[in-house]
Structure formats: C-alpha cells, structure tokens
Amino acid sequence: RAVSAEVIAATGPRKGKSLAPVQATPTGGVQGLGVLVVSGDTSALTELGSVQMQDFSGQQGVVRAAPANLPDSAAALGTFSLVIVDNAATDGLTAGQKAALESYVTSGGNLAVTGGDAWHQTMAGVPTDLLALTPTGTQTLPGLAGSASQLGVGALAGTVDVATGALSGGAVVALAEGTAPIIAQATHGAGRIFYVTPDLDAAPVASWPGTLTLLRQLMVQSVGQSGWSEGATSPAANVAVQGGSIYQALANIPSLELPSPVSIAVILVVFILLVGPANYVLLHRLHRPDFAWVTIPLLVAISAGAIYGFGLSQKGTNVLADRVRLVYVQAGSTTAFVSAGTGVFSPHAGNHTVSTSSGSTVAPLSSGQSSGAMTISAGPPQSVLLNWTKADSIETFGESYAQQMSGGLSEHLAVVNGRLQGTVTNNLPETIDDAVALSGSSYQRFGKLRPGASATVNLSLPSAAVVTATASSLANQAYLHTPATCPLTKPCNSTPAFENAGARPTASQRQAERRAQVLNGILGNNPFDATQPLFLGWAESPAGPVLVDGHPAGLDELDAFVLPLQAAISAGTLPVGAVPAQIIDGTGPNPSYLSAGIGTPYMQPGTTTTQEFALPGASWAHLSLTMTKVSTSMIIGGRPPTSGTPTAAIFNFSSAKWEPIGLPFGATVAIANIGQHVSPGGLVLVRLSAPNNGLATQAQLDISGQEAGAA
Numbered sequence: 001r002a003v004s005a006e007v008i009a010a011t012g013p014r015k016g017k018s019l020a021p022v023q024a025t026p027t028g029g030v031q032g033l034g035v036l037v038v039s040g041d042t043s044a045l046t047e048l049g050s051v052q053m054q055d056f057s058g059q060q061g062v063v064r065a066a067p068a069n070l071p072d073s074a075a076a077l078g079t080f081s082l083v084i085v086d087n088a089a090t091d092g093l094t095a096g097q098k099a100a101l102e103s104y105v106t107s108g109g110n111l112a113v114t115g116g117d118a119w120h121q122t123m124a125g126v127p128t129d130l131l132a133l134t135p136t137g138t139q140t141l142p143g144l145a146g147s148a149s150q151l152g153v154g155a156l157a158g159t160v161d162v163a164t165g166a167l168s169g170g171a172v173v174a175l176a177e178g179t180a181p182i183i184a185q186a187t188h189g190a191g192r193i194f195y196v197t198p199d200l201d202a203a204p205v206a207s208w209p210g211t212l213t214l215l216r217q218l219m220v221q222s223v224g225q226s227g228w229s230e231g232a233t234s235p236a237a238n239v240a241v242q243g244g245s246i247y248q249a250l251a252n253i254p255s256l257e258l259p260s261p262v263s264i265a266v267i268l269v270v271f272i273l274l275v276g277p278a279n280y281v282l283l284h285r286l287h288r289p290d291f292a293w294v295t296i297p298l299l300v301a302i303s304a305g306a307i308y309g310f311g312l313s314q315k316g317t318n319v320l321a322d323r324v325r326l327v328y329v330q331a332g333s334t335t336a337f338v339s340a341g342t343g344v345f346s347p348h349a350g351n352h353t354v355s356t357s358s359g360s361t362v363a364p365l366s367s368g369q370s371s372g373a374m375t376i377s378a379g380p381p382q383s384v385l386l387n388w389t390k391a392d393s394i395e396t397f398g399e400s401y402a403q404q405m406s407g408g409l410s411e412h413l414a415v416v417n418g419r420l421q422g423t424v425t426n427n428l429p430e431t432i433d434d435a436v437a438l439s440g441s442s443y444q445r446f447g448k449l450r451p452g453a454s455a456t457v458n459l460s461l462p463s464a465a466v467v468t469a470t471a472s473s474l475a476n477q478a479y480l481h482t483p484a485t486c487p488l489t490k491p492c493n494s495t496p497a498f499e500n501a502g503a504r505p506t507a508s509q510r511q512a513e514r515r516a517q518v519l520n521g522i523l524g525n526n527p528f529d530a531t532q533p534l535f536l537g538w539a540e541s542p543a544g545p546v547l548v549d550g551h552p553a554g555l556d557e558l559d560a561f562v563l564p565l566q567a568a569i570s571a572g573t574l575p576v577g578a579v580p581a582q583i584i585d586g587t588g589p590n591p592s593y594l595s596a597g598i599g600t601p602y603m604q605p606g607t608t609t610t611q612e613f614a615l616p617g618a619s620w621a622h623l624s625l626t627m628t629k630v631s632t633s634m635i636i637g638g639r640p641p642t643s644g645t646p647t648a649a650i651f652n653f654s655s656a657k658w659e660p661i662g663l664p665f666g667a668t669v670a671i672a673n674i675g676q677h678v679s680p681g682g683l684v685l686v687r688l689s690a691p692n693n694g695l696a697t698q699a700q701l702d703i704s705g706q707e708a709g710a711a
Contacts, residue, residue: 034080035219037064039088044201047212048219067125072096074103076376078361078400082222086114086201090125098127105130106189107361107400108337110222115163116199132171132184133195135163139180144210146656147177150685152587153209160205162197171195172614172681174584175214176653183214189402190328190337194218217585217610245521247365249514249558250322250343250396271303319352320345321546321553324518327561329408336403336561341365343396344548346388355547356382360401409535413457413567415575420461420567423454424535428561432537436478436519437565439533440577443478449537457565462531462577462702473527475519479512518560531700532580533565572707574615576626581686581701585610603646603690603697613703615682623671623678623705625650625686627663646699651685652676658687668704 037045048062063080067088071077077100105111111130113123119135128134138161145155162180167173171186174194184195196214198205205211275296283289325340344354356362362376362384374397375385386395406429413422420439426432432449440462446455472482515538520527522536539559545552567578586609603609627648645665649658654676663669671677671684678684690697 034061034063034082036077036080036083037062038067038070038083038085038090039064039201040066041087041201042066044086045084045215047200047206048215067093070097070100072100074100074107074359074361074401077101077104077109078107078363080109082110082112082219084112084114084218085122085126087116087118087122087199089121090123091121093125098125101130102127103359103402104361105191105193106337106402108190108339109361110192110194110218112194112196112218114199114201115195115197116202116205117161118199118202119163129168130188130193131168131195132186132193133163133165133167133181133197135165135195135197137164138162139164141177141180144177144182144208147175147182148210149656149658150175150651151210151213152658153213156204156208156210158204160198163195164197172683173679174612174681174683176679189335190400192221213585213587216587220583220585245517246324246341246398247343247396248517249324250341251394252322252510252514252517267307271307274303275299318347319548319553321354321548321555323542323546323555323557324514325543325557325559326518326522327403327559329405329561329563331409331411331563331566334405334408336405336408338399338401338403340399340401341396342399342546343394344386344546344553345392345394347392349388349391351385351387352548353377353383353385353550354397355545356384356397357399357401357544358382360399363398363400365396365398407451409537409561409563411535411563411565413565415461415567415573415578418461418575420457420459420533420565422567423456424563424565425454426451426537428539430539430541432539432561435535435537437533437535438474438478438523438530439565440531441474441484441529443474443530445478455535457535459533461575462529462533462580462700473516473520474523474530475516475527479516479519514558515560518558522560522562529700531577533577535563535565537561537563572709574620574623574703574705574707576702576704579613579615579703581611581613581703583609584612584685603688603699605690605695606692608687608689610685610687611701613684613686615678615684615703615705619708620674620678621706621708623674623684623703624668625661625663625671626668626702626704627665627688627699646688646690646697648689649687650677651687653679661686663701665699 035048037048039045042064044064045062065071067090070093072094077083083101083104101111113126113131115122115133115135115138117138119138123131123135140159140161142159143155143157144160148155162177162182164180167181167184168186171184173181173183174185175181175183180197181195182197184197186193200206200211200214279292279295279299283291283295322343322345323340325338328337328339330336338357340357340360342354342356344352346352358381360382362382364374374387374395377383377385384397386397388395407427410425410427411422412425413420415421424435424437426449429451431451435446435449435455437444437446437455437457437459439459442459444457444459449455472484476482477484519536522534523530537560539561540557541559542555542557543559546555547553567575586607625648627646648661648663650661650671651657652659652673661669661671684703686701688699688701
C-alpha cells in the first residue's frame with residue numbers, strides 16, 4: 001500500500017507551501033529511488049529516465065529544480081536518495097540551503113556535482129567540504145577510450161572538456177582517463193560525495209552511452225552500500241530499507257503488556273481483605289452486621305471503579321510512543337549517525353502532531369500497516385502530523401540524523417590465526433544491557449557492559465559459508481535460540497520460541513523478539529552471514545522525550561549501538577574478510593538484487609555485478625581473490641535450473657581493459673601483475689556474470705594479500 005506524504009514549510013518565504021512530495025511503497029525491500037536534479041535546465045539529465053532498476057520496488061522518481069528552489073530543509077532533501085547538481089548557477093544558494101545540503105549528506109545522503117566548462121558556476125555555492133575534487137580549470141580529452149572500456153561501452157565520438165583540480169582529503173579516483181579523474185568520490189559523515197569532471201548534460205557527453213552507465217552507477221551506490229564504513233549500511237538508507245523490521249519492533253510495544261501476575265495477585269488480595277475481614281471487623285465494631293447487604297455491594301463497586309480508573313489512567317487514555325534507534329558509531333569519533341523509527345499508539349482515531357529530532361531527515365517508514373497520511377513540517381520546531389483512521393492503532397515515521405556523543409565504542413582488534421581477536425570497550429556514559437558480535441556465520445553474546453568495561457571478542461573471520469532454505473538467521477540464533485540449520489521435515493521455526501505463536505509473550509520473550517527483529521534488519525538481505533564483522537550493543541535509556549500534541553508521551557526506547565569491527569593489518573597481512581566488496585553497478589535484463597543491507601547480493605540469471613575493493617595499503621606484494629558459493633535458489637520464470645557458475649573479469653587500469661580471471665568456487669586465485677590491477681587510489685574492480693541457468697546465485701567475493709616490504 002502506497003504511503004503519500006509531503007514536506008510543508010512552516011516558516012520562511014514558502015511558509016505553508018509544499019517543499020517536496022513523497023511516495024513510498026511499503027515493502028520489505030528497497031523503496032522507489034528518488035533523484036533530485038538541481039539545474040538551470042528543466043530537462044537536464046533526461047537519461048535518468050532510461051536507467052533500468054527493476055530490482056527496486058517501484059520506479060525511481062526524478063525531480064528537477066532550479067537552484068533557487070533547492071529545499072532549505074534536510075527533511076525535504078531526505079526524500080531523495082541522490083542529489084545531482086549539474087550545470088547550475090549555485091552562487092545564489094542561501095545559508096539555509098547550504099546547511100540543508102550539509103545535513104543531508106552528513107546524515108547519509110548522496111551528492112554528485114558535475115564539472116565541464118560550467119564548473120565554476122556549478123561549484124560556486126556548494127560547500128567546499130562537499131566537493132570530492134576542488135576544480136581550478138579544465139582540459140580537453142579525446143574519446144574517453146579508457147573510461148569507456150571500464151564502463152563497458154564504446155568510446156566517445158569527439159572531445160570533451162573536463163574539470164581539473166585537487167582531490168579533497170580522503171577522496172579516491174573511481175574512474176579516470178589516463179591521469180585525469182572522471183569521477184572522484186569520498187565519504188562525508190554517513191553519506192557519500194561524488195565529483196564528475198565532465199558536464200553530463202553537454203554534448204557530446206549527453207548522448208554517449210557511457211553517461212547512462214555512469215548515472216546508473218551513481219544510483220546503485222546511492223541505494224546500495226554506503227560510505228559510512230566499509231561494507232556497512234547508510235543510516236539514511238536504513239530508514240527506507242528496514243521499514244518492515246523496524247515496524248515489527250515498534251509494534252511490539254512493551255507498554256502494552258498486561259499487568260504482571262504479581263500486581264494482579266496484590267489487587268485481588270486487597271479486594272478480598274476489604275470485602276471480607278475489613279468489612280466484618282468494621283460492621284462488628286458498629287454492631288450492625290445487617291449492613292453487610294449494603295457494604296459488600298458498595299465495596300465491590302468502589303473497588304471495581306478504583307481498579308478501572310487506575311487502569312484507565314495508566315494505559316486506557318494514554319498515547320504511547322515507542323522508538324527504535326540504530327546508532328552507527330565510528331571508532332575514535334564522537335559523531336554518530338542515527339537511523340530511528342518512531343511509532344505512536346493512539347487509543348482514539350484522529351490527528352496528532354508528533355515531535356521529531358532536531359535537524360533530522362524525516363521520511364515515511366514502510367510498514368504495510370500505515371494509513372498513509374503524513375505531513376512533515378520543516379519547523380521550527382520540526383514535527384510530523386500523523387492521522388489515525390481507527391482507534392487503538394499505531395502510526396510510524398522514520399528519521400536519520402547526525403548526533404554528537406559523549407564517548408562511544410572503541411575497538412582494539414587483530415587477526416590471529418584467521419580469527420578476529422581483541423576487545424571492544426564501552427566509553428558511553430550509559431550501561432549497555434547486553435551485546436552481540438557477529439562475523440561470518442558465527443556470533444558471540446555478551447552480558448552487561450558498564451561504562452569503561454570491555455568485551456573480549458574471539459570470532460572467526462567471514463569465510464566460506466553454505467546457506468540453505470532451512471537455515472536460521474544469526475539474529476534468531478542469538479536471541480530466539482533457533483538452531484543454525486534444520487532438516488526439511490522440521491523447519492527452523494519449529495522451536496520452543498515459536499511453537500506457542502498464539503500465546504502472549506512474556507516480557508523477556510518480547511524483548512528478545514524486538515532485538516531479533518532489529519538485528520535481522522541490520523543484517524539486510526543476507527541475515528545468515530555477516531560479511532562485515534559487527535559489534536552491536538543494546539540500551540533502553542531514552543535519548544529524549546517524544547512530544548505528542550506538545551505533551552510528553554509514555555515512551556519505550558530501544559537503542560542499538562552498531563560498530564563495524566575492523567582489524568588492524570598485522571605485519572602487513574590483509575586476511576580474507578577484512579575488506580568486504582562494495583557493489584557499484586549491476587546490469588542485465590533483470591538487474592541483480594542490490595539491497596542496501598550488509599551482505600552478498602543475489603544475482604539473477606544473465607545479470608552482472610561490478611564489485612569494488614578499497615584496499616587500505618599503498619602497495620602490495622601479493623593479492624588473491626576467493627569466491628565462495630553461498631547459495632543458489634529462487635528459480636526464475638519457472639525454467640528448470642541448470643548447472644553453471646558465475647564467470648569473473650578483473651579490470652586492468654594500465655590497459656583499460658577487462659581481463660577474464662578464473663575464480664572457481666572456494667578456490668583462492670592470485671592476481672597477476674598487481675600494479676596493473678590496483679588503481680593509484682587502491683581500488684580493485686571485479687565483474688561477476690551470472691549464467692542464464694534459471695537460478696539466482698549468491699556469491700561472496702573476498703580479497704586477501706600481503707603488503708610490499710612486509711615480512
């Protein structure tokens with residue numbers, strides 16, 4: 001069911017006017033991809049409409065806006081997965097528009113800025129820290145033959161003017177023509193910034209097939225794995241992608257629990273004492289036992305009324321709120337990036353205004369249960385107006401934002417004999433109630449971690465893992481105690497945790513279910529295998545109130561502090577699983593399932609995926625690739641499946657050509673001529689092509705090696 005929303009300006013020259021429409025399809029997967037093109041040309045980048053992204057639920061929406069109409073609200077920009085500034089005079093951008101761009105990218109958005117002859121006017125008003133390359137001039141290049149080869153298209157007919165300049169700190173060249181960058185990219189907070197040196201809307205680039213491929217790659221990377229951390233997910237993407245799992249956890253409101261048996265027992269004992277012994281003693285002292293026919297009904301009525309009134313005051317008329325926050329922390333940083341879902345339970349139908357976090361990017365939270373009416377007010381104060389079409393129901397919304405933290409989580413890890421070993425320390429001012437570390441198909445549970453306490457991690461690195469249809473997710477194994485695998489005759493959900501599905505869960509069972517639901521969402525499209533090792537700590541201390549119509553609502557909160565585990569390279573050794581692959585492109589009649597979760601994508605028959613490894617070292621003596629067959633399933637189109645494995649090619653940056661490389665499943669294959677296959681920025685590109693055999697194949701690609709000069 002589609003969720004319609006709009007962003008309304010509460011102040012400023014556009015007060016009361018719609019800033020951006022929102023259309024979301026509540027499915028378990030990725031929602032429609034929204035792209036905002038900022039340009040002086042109302043028909044700029046028409047090629048975006050030709051990009052085929054059938055793997056996403058819904059069609060991508062392209063909205064064009066002149067620079068003067070760029071939203072000055074991060075909430076409005078947050079409705080788009082990608083913002084492209086192309087041949088636009090940005091020198092007139094207001095301080096509010098610039099701040100909104102900063103907040104949008106920092107919270108997980110993606111920004112691409114183009115160059116060409118118009119580089120100066122296009123970058124004039126864009127904050128300099130949002131430029132992966134700072135242009136200072138132009139140069140003319142013929143044909144773009146090398147870039148064309150990497151993109152898999154023919155060379156450009158004619159010459160093209162590209163912007164030239166210096167890379168920003170931490171930026172790498174993702175696409176180059178000789179020594180001239182064509183695309184520079186970098187991370188910024190939780191988001192990613194791109195600088196495309198040609199003007200994509202100017203001839204002859206606009207009609208070049210490579211432009212379509214280039215735009216598709218930007219869109220794939222905007223929806224897929226982000227730059228928050230290698231292999232980890234974008235907080236902004238999580239709000240859309242994890243709508244189903246977050247909604248399940250929000251609907252599981254602890255405040256809706258029945259009173260405990262102890263409380264009920266105490267009430268019954270008090271009632272019996274009043275009606276029995278207390279009533280008898282009172283009447284006996286008054287010498288009027290005949291009044292019992294009056295006092296007993298009166299005590300019963302008073303007790304029933306008191307019990308009903310107490311229950312009504314506690315839960316019967318209250319608007320209750322539940323909030324789930326995914327707090328993505330980075331080792332050594334006090335800035336965290338938050339994806340949050342808020343659910344509000346109302347005992348009455350009607351409208352309520354609900355507060356949001358200051359400066360957050362607000363978006364509909366796909367649930368499959370929402371009534372669909374939501375209006376986002378940009379503030380101040382920022383809020384959402386939700387509509388309850390029926391009483392005793394829940395309405396939800398999602399947010400993403402950057403948060404300054406007091407302390408955080410720190411890691412001290414190394415790879416020892418193929419295992420990830422070391423400690424994770426809680427530097428937060430609050431206690432972590434319990435925690436779990438995940439790596440590959442293994443996990444490790446921990447108890448309470450008070451401020452300053454450490455957990456000792458000892459896990460195998462992600463490696464070969466076979467997942468079948470009868471497997472249980474890591475989250476369910478850790479919190480619902482399901483077995484890792486089960487026979488076909490007894491599926492994994494036939495366990496004590498699920499057998500009494502109709503029974504009301506206990507408080508501890510409800511807590512376990514909520515944590516399993518959230519963790520399943522964090523793991524994404526492959527909840528059986530954490531290809532990016534993670535540490536996740538749980539806490540329930542509210543980060544702040546949720547105001548409903550200006551009044552604090554009863555609030556239950558569950559915070560998940562997520563830390564990617566990165567082992568230091570010991571003695572110059574890069575172990576398998578230390579650097580996960582990033583999906584940067586997908587092609588074919590049915591593009592690969594490029595989910596924004598942590599995990600390995602399914603490749604449908606006849607499709608390709610291009611994967612990128614960002615190596616941490618400068619030069620390497622040895623590098624090897626390993627492809628692991630994780631699963632083959634999901635028969636496509638009813639065709640009988642046949643045998644076959646994906647073929648692979650690696651890009652040669654010296655010859656600007658794709659070269660076949662044999663990667664049998666499970667085998668480790670050395671990369672020849674390493675200097676030719678690693679870009680100056682440390683990138684390795686591998687393209688996998690799935691056979692057209694009726695099977696969806698999930699293949700994990702890993703890289704390992706030894707730095708030059710290491711013992």
